[in-house]
Amino acid sequence: MEKLRILIADDHPLFRYGIGMLLATTGDLEVVGEAATGEEAVEMAAALQPDVILMDIRMPGWNGIEATQRIARRDGKAQILILTMFKDDASVFTAMRAGARGYVLKDAEKDDLLRAIRAVGRGEAIFSPGIAARMIDYFAMTRPAAREELFPELTAREREVLYLISEGASNSDIAGRLELSGKTVANYVTNILNKLQVQDRSEAIRLARESRLGPEGFGTGESSLA
Missing domain, CATH: 3.40.50.2300 (Response regulator)
Known part of the structure; x- marks a missing residue:
């Protein structure tokens, strides 16, 4: 054999x-x-x-x-x-x-x-x-179909960080999970807030949850845990 x-x-x-x-x-x-x-x-x-x-x-x-x-x-x-x-x-x-x-x-x-x-x-x-x-x-959950149109102004990596933020992860949690430095994560968060034109993290979380952004919404444009 x-x-x-x-x-x-x-x-x-x-x-x-x-x-x-x-x-x-x-x-x-x-x-x-x-x-x-x-x-x-x-x-x-x-x-x-x-x-x-x-x-x-x-x-x-x-x-x-x-x-x-x-x-x-x-x-x-x-x-x-x-x-x-x-x-x-x-x-x-x-x-x-x-x-x-x-x-x-x-x-x-x-x-x-x-x-x-x-x-x-x-x-x-x-x-x-x-x-x-x-x-x-x-x-099995009722949710909208996965769409790249969710937050098209964000990169795939930024959508991933936004999803983790919406799940309650802190910058240090995100850094550990994605193997990034704290400074890199902070830069991503700043970019996300600027692109979404929101004042703070809580507003970004509200937008993500209202849109039902999930893991399938990250996109495939870049490696997700790079």
């Missing part, structure tokens, strides 16, 4: 080792490479042509979302399974828009992880149970 060839992209050596040891216990999965940064993941995906890439989100340099986007654009062969501790809606939706086929949390049971790897290798989409339930609930 032909084995699924796996590339592990994660900046923690011990975690890569643990995943490698788990996959070594199977007869149908083999690790062909390990990457510690987003750049390495993109380069090794092109060089090794793996079947499945296990991609962490938070890595030095290009993060997992940007690496996923670049790999998906360059070569559609590799199926990407996000393997992370981030379970917020913004991370899930941006990962799927970037081209990931699945999203599993690092605290998943080993059998669930192996099942997810095999499913993604077959071209299926798969999510951790809690995330799948939230996605079903999200799309």
Whole structure:
């Protein structure tokens, strides 16, 4: 039986080792490479042509979302399974828009992880149970269809920051979640207030909530967690 060839992209050596040891216990999965940064993941995906890439989100340099986007654009062969501790809606939706086929949390049971790897290798989409339930609930909610026309004066990144603001996130929360500096986030907030012609953060929140801006309204013009 032909084995699924796996590339592990994660900046923690011990975690890569643990995943490698788990996959070594199977007869149908083999690790062909390990990457510690987003750049390495993109380069090794092109060089090794793996079947499945296990991609962490938070890595030095290009993060997992940007690496996923670049790999998906360059070569559609590799199926990407996000393997992370981030379970917020913004991370899930941006990962799927970037081209990931699945999203599993690092605290998943080993059998669930192996099942997810095999499913993604077959071209299926798969999510951790809690995330799948939230996605079903999200799309079941009555809301306007996703539109790029929501706040067209904002960039995709600014719409994402506005969404997080509307969810109650502080600048420091946003900086941590999107891996940006506090100064960069402050600049985004200033730009948002100026473009929306509002006096303060509370008015921006009111506009976002009235428009029902959600993760699907970020757009696809730029990497969402870059």
